[in-house]
Each structure stands twice: as structure tokens, then as C-alpha cells.
Amino acid sequence: MRFIKKLLLYTVLLSFILFTASSCMQAEKEEPSPEFLSTASGRIAFVSQEGLLSQIYVMNDDGTSRINLSDNDFNEFSLAWSPDGQEIAFTSDSFGRGQIHKANADGSGRANLSDNDLWEGYPAWSPDGQEIAFVSGKIQMIEGQVDIFGQIWVMDADGTNKRNLTTEISNDWHPCWSPDGQRIAFVSYEDSTPQIYVMNADGSGRVNLSDNDLNESHPSWSPDGQKIAFISYKGPIPQIYVMDADGSGRVNLSDSDLDELYPVWSPDS
Numbered sequence: 001m002r003f004i005k006k007l008l009l010y011t012v013l014l015s016f017i018l019f020t021a022s023s024c025m026q027a028e029k030e031e032p033s034p035e036f037l038s039t040a041s042g043r044i045a046f047v048s049q050e051g052l053l054s055q056i057y058v059m060n061d062d063g064t065s066r067i068n069l070s071d072n073d074f075n076e077f078s079l080a081w082s083p084d085g086q087e088i089a090f091t092s093d094s095f096g097r098g099q100i101h102k103a104n105a106d107g108s109g110r111a112n113l114s115d116n117d118l119w120e121g122y123p124a125w126s127p128d129g130q131e132i133a134f135v136s137g138k139i140q141m142i143e144g145q146v147d148i149f150g151q152i153w154v155m156d157a158d159g160t161n162k163r164n165l166t167t168e169i170s171n172d173w174h175p176c177w178s179p180d181g182q183r184i185a186f187v188s189y190e191d192s193t194p195q196i197y198v199m200n201a202d203g204s205g206r207v208n209l210s211d212n213d214l215n216e217s218h219p220s221w222s223p224d225g226q227k228i229a230f231i232s233y234k235g236p237i238p239q240i241y242v243m244d245a246d247g248s249g250r251v252n253l254s255d256s257d258l259d260e261l262y263p264v265w266s267p268d269s
Contacts, residue, residue, distance in 0.1 A: 043105065045069075045088055047077045056090055058105060069107040076101070078122050082157070083129040089113070091121030100134055102157075113159030119148050124175045124184075125157070126201075132157055133175035133184055136164070152186055154201070165203030172197075174218065178225045178245075185209075185219035185228055196230050198245070209247035220263050221245075229253075229263035 170190035195210035
């Protein structure tokens with residue numbers, strides 16, 4: 001996948017893009033800030049980066065009781081709270097490749113939900129907390145560069161019952177559940193450039209909502225499921241757009257010469 005190449009460390013390390021914990025990339029323009037926040041239940045989980053090493057922390061929303069949940073020498077990133085705020089799923093390179101781990105919010109009960117030879121990451125909890133959507137793919141070398149052909153998978157929250165929703169149709173990334181759990185928005189390279197797609201939670205009914213020649217990424221559902229916010233590149237400049245959930249009614253909310261990234265809907269929108 002072209003947009004993660006420069007963000008992989010050494011030859012088989014991980015992509016290093018953080019994006020909205022709602023999970024919902026020309027990625028050279030989208031490198032994250034060192035600390036990218038995700039809130040739940042009066043606590044804030046975030047990734048803190050020192051040099052090339054990223055670690056997952058949790059703190060109270062007033063900044064107290066800061067705890068390193070990672071506390072290791074591995075890069076760990078792309079976190080997502082469980083809907084009940086009791087667990088955090090995240091991507092870890094502890095096995096020299098992306099693997100999905102989860103842990104309790106205090107760092108206990110850590111488990112590897114992947115435990116295989118594939119690159120897996122970018123977990124997204126279903127609204128009912130019963131399932132986790134994620135990206136799975138093989139690490140490969142293309143023209144001397146590390147690349148990953150991603151697919152959208154879903155598994156039960158304990159790591160069992162894994163199934164591929166996109167079945168190698170194309171290079172697919174960044175799953176994001178609709179609030180009712182019936183659909184998943186994601187980014188696909190089926191049409192060469194990254195576009196926003198949506199499909200049913202079982203992988204059926206795949207539709208390109210972008211349907212243009214622009215690079216578009218980072219879908220984020222509105223709480224009522226009626227709209228999707230996303231990033232669209234106006235030339236080299238990322239701008240925040242919103243559209244209806246069927247792809248109609250596109251509006252540029254940025255319309256500026258600034259780079260504007262990572263839309264996240266407020267829960268009370």
C-alpha cells in the first residue's frame with residue numbers, strides 16, 4: 001500500500017499512522033502529532049512518541065494518573081476503546097509485524113488477538129462491543145519498498161471466529177462501524193486512488209461513495225448514522241468534507257489553503 005511505505009520502520013516493521021479512535025491517507029501529508037487523543041469515560045488513551053518508539057498511555061481527563069500501558073520496546077499505536085470503556089484494542093509490533101492486542105484499561109489482561117504471520121492492525125470495535133473489525137495483509141516487497149495488501153476482516157472480541165469481508169477484491173483499509181452496527185465504512189484502492197466505500201457488516205453491498213479521481217480517506221460516521229465526515233485532497237491539500245451516508249450532498253467544510261485532517265464527530269452531534 002503506497003501510502004504507508006515511508007511510515008514502516010526498517011524492513012518489516014509497522015505502518016505508523018494514527019487515526020481517529022472512532023477508527024474510523026496521501027499519507028506523507030498525514031503524519032500524526034506525537035500525542036493523538038481518544039477519550040472514554042473520563043479517561044484519555046493516547047499514543048506518545050519518543051524518537052521512533054510509540055507507546056500507549058492512559059490518563060485521567062485532568063492529566064493525572066498517567067500510566068504507560070505498553071511499557072516495552074515495541075511500537076504500539078492505532079488504539080480503540082471498547083464501547084463500555086473497559087478495554088483498549090491496539091496495534092503492536094511486538095512480533096516484528098503488526099498484531100492486534102487488547103488490554104484492560106489499567107494495562108492488565110493483555111492478549112494477542114492475532115498471533116499469526118500476517119500484518120494486522122487498525123482495530124475498530126463494533127458498537128455492541130461483540131466484534132472487532134481490522135486490517136489484515138501480507139508484508140511484501142514491491143520495487144524495493146515494504147508494502148502491505150490490506151483486507152478488512154472481522155473477529156469476535158476475544159479473537160475467535162475471524163472472517164474476511166473483502167476477500168482480496170482490492171487493497172482495503174481503515175474500517176469504521178456505523179452507529180447501528182449494520183454497515184462498515186472503509187478506504188479502498190479498488191479504483192487505484194483511495195476512495196471511501198461502505199458495505200454491510202457481512203461484506204455484502206459494497207459501494208464506492210467517493211466515485212471520483214480524488215484521494216479520500218478517514219471516514220467517520222455521525223452519531224445518527226446519517227452522514228460521514230472524511231478527508232479529501234484538493235490537489236496536495238487535505239480538506240475536511242461531509243456527505244450523506246449514500247454519498248450524496250458532499251460539502252467542503254474546510255475550503256482553505258491549510259492542511260485539515262482527522263475529522264471526528266462529537267458523540268452529542
